[in-house]
Amino acid sequence: MGSLPPPYQMDKDQQVYMPPPLDLSHHYSYTTKNRQASSVKKFYKYFQIPGIHNLAGGLPHVSYFPYDTLEATVALPQRFKPTPNIPVGPPEDDLVDVASLAQPASTRVKVPKESDTTNLIKKIDLLTALQYGTAEGYPPLRAFVRKFVREHLHPNVPYAGGPEVILSCGSTDGFSKAIEAFTNVWNKERDWIRDREGIVCEEFAYMNAIQTARPKGLNIVGITVDEQGMAVSGPGGLADVLDNWDFRKGRRPHLMYTVTIGQNPTGGTLSVERRKEIYALCQKYDIIIIEDDPYWNLQYPSAYALSKQYRGESTGVNLYNRNYNSHGKSSGYEFLDSLVPSYLSLDTDGRVVRLDTFSKTIAPGCRLGWITAQPAIIERLTRIAESSTQQPSGFVQAMVAEMIMGPQAAKETGDDGLQGEHGWKMDGWVRWLEGLRGGYERRMQDMCTALEEGKYIVQDSTDRDLFNSMGDLSDWEVVNKVKMFDFVWPMAGMFVWMKICIETHPLFSQLGGEKLCKALWIYLTRKPYLCLVAPGEMFAATQKSADIAYQYMRLCFAPMAASDVTEASEKTVEGFKAFWQIKDPKDIDDHEESLWDNL
Amino acid sequence: MGSLPPPYQMDKDQQVYMPPPLDLSHHYSYTTKNRQASSVKKFYKYFQIPGIHNLAGGLPHVSYFPYDTLEATVALPQRFKPTPNIPVGPPEDDLVDVASLAQPASTRVKVPKESDTTNLIKKIDLLTALQYGTAEGYPPLRAFVRKFVREHLHPNVPYAGGPEVILSCGSTDGFSKAIEAFTNVWNKERDWIRDREGIVCEEFAYMNAIQTARPKGLNIVGITVDEQGMAVSGPGGLADVLDNWDFRKGRRPHLMYTVTIGQNPTGGTLSVERRKEIYALCQKYDIIIIEDDPYWNLQYPSAYALSKQYRGESTGVNLYNRNYNSHGKSSGYEFLDSLVPSYLSLDTDGRVVRLDTFSKTIAPGCRLGWITAQPAIIERLTRIAESSTQQPSGFVQAMVAEMIMGPQAAKETGDDGLQGEHGWKMDGWVRWLEGLRGGYERRMQDMCTALEEGKYIVQDSTDRDLFNSMGDLSDWEVVNKVKMFDFVWPMAGMFVWMKICIETHPLFSQLGGEKLCKALWIYLTRKPYLCLVAPGEMFAATQKSADIAYQYMRLCFAPMAASDVTEASEKTVEGFKAFWQIKDPKDIDDHEESLWDNL
Incomplete structure (x- = not known):
């Protein structure tokens, strides 16, 4: 087989040529179009000159950081028992939270002041984590997230080169940056109604997102929700709203905000079939999809079976086997393969901006997450981050990186109190996610059983x-x-x-x-x-x-x-x-x- | 003595009645005026009902956080030797960095999973720090910062009730939020030139701030800089620019961005006299002052004396005794009393929005700082934070709070490895700041001596x-x-x-x-x-x-x-x-x- 020149690239596994993502820069806001890369960057290569005396950067020397180490006691990834990936019956006796039965299994994590390695994506230490950094995120953590995203969570993104990532301060921050990137403020006292931009979302939605968009004068357009989530057909469904758009209300919306898995508050999860219908409408009307997906690993195959058992016919849709495997290569993990995939897996155009967060998989107080999108969009979001949050706190980035990827060899010698020699690694991270699903699935069963019976x-x-x-x-x-x-x-x-x-x-x-x-x-x-x-x-x-x-x-x-x-x-x-x-x-x-x- | 009703309040020490800050809401951007408090807040009081079953909040249970403790080895506040508060001669032999001579003094810090206390401003634990929180900041850390700001750093803010604070993700984030609060985007393809907003700043400035303002279409207006910083008189000085404003360039600027202490890059420090002149102009032309002050604790009285010694006549101004004591009550610390004070100390109108950061006092990777301003402005900034960053990462907030305020009693018993029983407290924090000043002052002396002699x-x-x-x-x-x-x-x-x-x-x-x-x-x-x-x-x-x-x-x-x-x-x-x-x-x-x- 021959090869096409870039930007067309051949997918190694699927043996198909994939086109690059579309240029969607016409969606950028005025401010976003105007942003320029930091002028400081052009000097970065000089920092790499061996033996250079750096009198240029306004960086405090590491000796002035009062922290000599950061440490933690953390769970082993096996702390919670997973639930099966295929639909199951009612909970059995053994489906209990192991944490409630025994001493929680834990290990020690230590971020040293300075690590020996010179490989920046393996170097987890206070010298780097507590210094100024790049807006994309702390190199070791960003490298881990990028690998997880590209190889495991979304192994089938259908555009050449695949998506890029930038770390965020959680999904509220991620959404705020996406709104900054794609919308212009509409001032009713100044602007024509024809210039008003709009955003479609589920009619019942996560209000923090709405409260980010509304003050900017955006037209918030609710779409009817059914048991899966956003409806396509019927009155008030997406097709109805877009096909019959009333331009007296402003521009037809060019943005969508959606939670497609365990939608907050309605709990719906979109099937792949529904996703395809919605994506086709977004292509037809040139809409950017902002997919906020905090609950993607908390999918409960038992809900369908239990619902059907109680009611004879389930009100929901059996989502089993609507997974990665059904349309591409494996994630490498049976658990991830069993999950309903992201819009990214359908995103031939590169019009999906996906928001992820560690709030539900580690803790909300992390204020840590990431955004996944086509590289050109991530580049603009990086410019926005440089002028606002910069990167997330080095404290949380280093501690999460160390827990998952660590430990690295420390310069210090002697007894460092580390009980475990190995971080979770990718396998442990996926196992942790699976254990959380187990914990929440048992909770779902407990609540729904009590409600069903009452x-x-x-x-x-x-x-x-x-x-x-x-x-x-x-x-x-x-x-x-x-x-x-x-x-x-x-x-x-x-x-x-x-x-x-x-x-x-x-x-x-x-x-x-x-x-x-x-x-x-x-x-x-x-x-x-x-x-x-x-x-x-x-x-x-x-x-x-x-x-x-x-x-x-x-x-x-x-x-x-x-x-x-x-x-x-x-x-x-x-x-x-x-x-x-x-x-x-x-x-x-x-x-x-x-x-x-x-x- | 009688008492006046609020909002006029009597200052306890000065025995004077102070008026409240001005209503400056006409400066808010369209978006900022539109923002509403989260609708969720009205339900908060129900969370306080004893024994209530909380089925409302979308909060993961603490048992699912993989961190069981956060710990650190940290410096004692005495690690660096301070320099004298009054002008001194050249460095003497004993002015060396103690860290280079001996084993650094350190102590242990531990944030437990759950603390026994129910007092939220003393409760430093993972249960609270890693959960969702309020946008103002983690209660223990915010309480510490607020006390430091109101009682020690700015004990003489001349409006009734004094200033409020909100934590930020560092000063770049703080500036971004201030720009969001006070400016409307000006689109040259859409808007009249007469509507273009402007911001004055030093002609040589911290470019990250400029790069935040410029893409929004703001008119960046450079003011001549002399050895102190922003000039008032002379061609290109603030008076010249404002008095002779050319309205063909847009509105007269209603914002000022300024670094008044150790200005980046010119190194200037504004005297109190100069501050008064600039503040009077800002009153005359109704300008909001955004004071970015990352280097306030790094003031070097020896620079004047050494410069004078080398050159016969110093090029700078002797800033000694231009301190808090000269116009009000003491900060409670000789070190803080010796420093040139903030614009806040002159801010009768409440038009100063001050940005602080832990980047230079702890570490840049904290991405942690705070904003100080009149309460009404802090309220608007809180609404902005709720829809963007929310609060800074709980990891850094808990670790900083624990280092300074901790430790609190932990539920766990047994040997917890803590070597030190006491956090830095306010005295230790101020001592740490003074030690950093010592370290940087010696560096300044080393560099300037070599340059002077060469x-x-x-x-x-x-x-x-x-x-x-x-x-x-x-x-x-x-x-x-x-x-x-x-x-x-x-x-x-x-x-x-x-x-x-x-x-x-x-x-x-x-x-x-x-x-x-x-x-x-x-x-x-x-x-x-x-x-x-x-x-x-x-x-x-x-x-x-x-x-x-x-x-x-x-x-x-x-x-x-x-x-x-x-x-x-x-x-x-x-x-x-x-x-x-x-x-x-x-x-x-x-x-x-x-x-x-x-x-």
């Missing part, structure tokens, strides 16, 4: 008569059982999105759904239930969503101890049951609604 | 004749000595700003100054000199500055080992001397100038 209430005959009089029996599965709420078993993430069946409440016709739902939220926080859930209002991306948001609650199975998930869920169910037994409107304290309004 | 070259009689023929003897102090460069002994900071007296070079009339200066820069990087200095071009804020920048070089005495400062400085001098001995234009390799142009 969603109906048995009404007495008086209520029976009342409901008969309402002439609506659709929610009655058994004559004297009424459904208080419903939900989809989440295939991923940390959340159960609960729809309150408020129309089955005895006082619905008297008080209306909104008043009752708000009173219910307050009621749940009271003794003896003491349950705080997130009201749907918190996630309404648009006014249209806000109008129906009262019917929803988001329950999260992450923040409590693993052993408390069932109790917290059962307490919520108890609260619902007690609330459904209130028959006198006077017992729905007006006080409660006003409490809500004063929130 | 700035002349003895020319032979042939050269003597050549120079006589040029008819300009002004730079000749002794008949056969010619000055190659000049500089001001820096009263603060890390830099010596060297003016090349290129007109004294034998080939000046033949080749011109610019060609010679660029060739000199390349020449210095070569054997046997091997000196890399920062060319003036790197700091030219405007085209006007760029036109004269070739005459300048910035030398930094920070990046090398303390013991190498003299050698590096002497090598630079040797390079100059050799370069001044080149008499044949052919020996100024054309290659060298083209090398420069290709940089």
Whole structure:
């Protein structure tokens, strides 16, 4: 076989020629187009002259850093037991959190003041980590992330050369930089409506992202959500909104913000089929996709099986076998192969900007993540980082690098207290991710089981008569059982999105759904239930969503101890049951609604 | 004495009523005015209900954080020997870096997984530091910084209630947020010139700041710099520029970016008198002052005395006794009292936004600093942080808090390896700052002594004749000595700003100054000199500055080992001397100038 000159490159495994990503620079904001590389960079090569006296850089000498070492006790990657990659039945006895049973397995990590190695992508020490660095990230950590991204997490990105990465200070920072890169502020007092830029997102969305975009005058356009996530067809679906765009509202959106796996708050996970439909629309209308994917490793094949077992027919889609293997080369890990892949795996154009974070895989306080996109976009994001955050803190970058890649030989000799000689490495990192999935999958099962078994209430005959009089029996599965709420078993993430069946409440016709739902939220926080859930209002991306948001609650199975998930869920169910037994409107304290309004 | 109602408050020490800061919200950008507090906050009070089951927050449980402890070996605050607070003569034998003489004194720091205390400003543990937090910063560290700022660093801020603080990811991040808060992008293809906003700064400035402002279309307006820093009077001084503003260039600038202590690159330090003049102009023209002050603790009283000793008359201003004590209450520390104070100490209006960083006091890799301003501005900056960086990394916040404030009692029992029982506390922190000043002051003395003693070259009689023929003897102090460069002994900071007296070079009339200066820069990087200095071009804020920048070089005495400062400085001098001995234009390799142009 011959070879084509760059930029066309042949993929080694697939034996196909892949075109380079598209030039999407017409999407850059005015500011982003204007940014120039730091003028300092052109002097960098001089720093490399052997024996050069550096009188140029304004860098404090390492001797003035008060830290002589950074150390930690850290988990071994085996701390949590994984769950199977294929759909399984209900939890068995052995699916318990090993951390609750035994002394947690741990090892020691030590970042020395100065490491012997001269290889910058292996050199993890305070000399380098605590000095000024490059905006792309600390070389050892960035090299690890880049390898993970290109070879394991997204081994099938379909453009020549593959994607690049830049480290971020977490996904909120990553989103902020993406918005900076791709949007111009629209000032309603100054600008024509025809110049207003827009961003499509799920109608219920992560509000921190919305609150980043809204003050810039962007038109936030909510798209209908179903059990998978963003809908394509139907009224309010993506095709409807884009095909019938009303230009009196501004430009047709050129950006999409989406959480496609374990969507916050609705818990949906997009199938590959749905992704293809959405991607095709984004190609048709030239839309940049900002994919925020904090829960990608928390995918639960058991949700489908358990849901089906309880309900006869699952409300969700079986996502098993919609994985990397189905459309390309293997990630190298059975666990990663089992997961629904990123939009990057479909991204022939290079229009996907993916946000990752260590917040859910290590800890939110890291303020550490990365952005993956075509190299030209990463270059612009690097210019933005140089003028804002620069690189993430060297403290967290060094500690994470050392935990995963370390230890490197230290200059110091003697007993350094290190108990473990090896970092997690790539295998350990993937094993850790798999263990976290195990932990969260057991939590999901605990919560959903309690909710599934508690969603109906048995009404007495008086209520029976009342409901008969309402002439609506659709929610009655058994004559004297009424459904208080419903939900989809989440295939991923940390959340159960609960729809309150408020129309089955005895006082619905008297008080209306909104008043009752708000009173219910307050009621749940009271003794003896003491349950705080997130009201749907918190996630309404648009006014249209806000109008129906009262019917929803988001329950999260992450923040409590693993052993408390069932109790917290059962307490919520108890609260619902007690609330459904209130028959006198006077017992729905007006006080409660006003409490809500004063929130 | 009676009391006035808020917002007028009586200062306890000064027994005066102070007015509140001005409402400066008309300076906010369109986006900044639009920002709203997170809707999640209104639910926070429910998190405080005793025994509440938290199903609301999307927070991973602490058991899933792989870090069980964070630890470090850190310096004791006494590691470096301070220098006297009053002007002194040349360095004496005992002014040596104690770190180079003995085993550095150190102690152990340990952040436990969970601390027993419930007091959030004393609770330093991984449970809190590695969880999501508030954008103002980690409560223990923010409380420490706030106390340091309000009681010790700026005890005399002249508005009621005093300033507030928010932690930042270093001063580049702080400046980026200030620009976001106070400027609207100006797009030359869209907007009227009359709407163009501007920012005044020193004509030679820290380019990272300029590169943050320039892509937004801001008019960067350079102000003439003298040995103190920004000039008020004279052509190109602040008064000239503002009084005679040419509105055909856009709006009169409403922002100032300034480094007032050890200015980068010129090394100047503004006297209190100069500050008062500049502040009065900023009041007259309603300008927000963004004061970037990374070198405030590196003030060198000996520079004045040494300069005077060498030169008969110092080129600088004696800044001693221009300190906090001269206009208000004491900082509580003799060291802090001796320093030239911030613009905040004059800020009756609340128009100063001060940027601080731990980059020079702990390490650049911290990516940690803080912003100080009137509370209303800090509130807006907090909204910006919520939608971008959130708080700085918990890793660095916890480690710095633990080093300074720790240790707190840990839940774990047994031998925890802690050798020291006490953190630095406020006294230790100030002592550490004073020790750093000592270290850098000795470096300044080493560099300036070598430069002072090497700035002349003895020319032979042939050269003597050549120079006589040029008819300009002004730079000749002794008949056969010619000055190659000049500089001001820096009263603060890390830099010596060297003016090349290129007109004294034998080939000046033949080749011109610019060609010679660029060739000199390349020449210095070569054997046997091997000196890399920062060319003036790197700091030219405007085209006007760029036109004269070739005459300048910035030398930094920070990046090398303390013991190498003299050698590096002497090598630079040797390079100059050799370069001044080149008499044949052919020996100024054309290659060298083209090398420069290709940089």
